[in-house]
Amino acid sequence: MDKQFNRRHFLSTGAALVGGLLLPPAFAGTRERLRIGVIGTGMRGQVLLQELLRRDDVEVAALCDIEPIMLGRALAQVEKAGKARPRTFGEDRDPHAYKRLLDAAKLDGVIIATPWEWHASMAIDAMQAKVPVGCEVVAGVTLQDHWDVLNTQLKTGTPYMLLENVCFRRDVMAALQMVRAGLFGELVHLQGGYQHDLRAVKFNSGDPAKPYGGGLEFGQKGWSEARWRTGHSVQRNGELYPSHGIGPCAMYTNINRGNRFTRINAFASKARGLHDYIVKKPGGANHPSAKAEFRLGDVVTTTLSCENGETILLQHDTSLPRPYSLGFRVQGTNGLWMDVNQSVHIEGVSKPHEWEDFQIYQDKYDHPLWRKYADRAEGAGHGGMDFFVIHAFIEALKARAPMPIDIYDAVSWSAITPLSEQSIAQGFQTLDFPDFTAGLWRTRKPIFALDGRY
Known part of the structure; x- marks a missing residue:
């Protein structure tokens, strides 16, 4: 353990004195146009590809996927956009074609x-x-994955950004401006999560034309996310998708930049929702999927404590009927914002014990990025968020600037998953949260879009 810690500490401190954010000479200078590749051209990859194709400063130079249908759809997107055909890899179904x-x-x-x-x-x-990375969430599956990704970035100096789009949601960013303006006072407690009915994502008929719902297949008989994502619900029990909720909460509390996570525990409810969904469908009780045993609790609740005294609660809720919500709550000594009712209460401003409509505050505290780029984001995926997350990655690469969601953010947010699994497996035990920065969190400064450049 001592040797392992010393190795991590050396890589974390010796390879990059400012936390892996100063780029080596190979990445010095600015560029006007970038050659970008996409590994994975499935449903999510195609959404991100569309944002790349909308840009004049990007050449989509290469695509890789081992599913011919998805690779074909991506090429059709490129052709429709009037762009040059990229090189393609993976037609031979070699899982390592990306190399x-x-x-x-x-x-x-x-x-x-x-x-x-x-x-x-x-x-x-x-x-x-030496190819800079924009990685969809999550950064890894096991805790060792996260150490390996971190140490590789620090050793190579290659830029890495976690493509967490919810950090760019308009109300989330307005709330960030309110936090920085001190409207909520000193922050005390925050909440977020991934509360999204995914039953029709985890099961389908296996028909490529119908990726959502329409059947009860998963695994090799399923299609798209039903082919791979549902297996995690069978095999794992924890906070499987933390970054949508924790990303904004980490921004509000300056995690890794003057603050850090210190302790974590997680609780999981019983698992009933996915089986119930199956058996209620016509013929579902006799379908092979009805025999599957799902480990993932229907509602997983994870709590984190922070060095500066805040608590953060996350909830993962994807197996039961419910409207979509990420359940944000930002609460301090002067008031709070909650996204479920899109309301805010500020002591001394709002009427006592009454909510105000958040839209008034969102308009006033609209983030400079949204004021500047709202027109360009119109029509982009997830209400414009996908424009912003790709824009942030591309602009940082062009300027050879630090990534706004960097390697420390990526591993800290994503490691919540294996740590929550460990906590649940050990009887809901409270665990120490690793300091991936090896102490650098004390001196690192908030950088997320401070000047509105990207």
């Missing part, structure tokens, strides 16, 4: 939008090849 893309395509950056279990190894290979 040929990294070696042969001479890329300025790569987007990784594959199933979760591939994210860490693909990011590591890309960084070792």
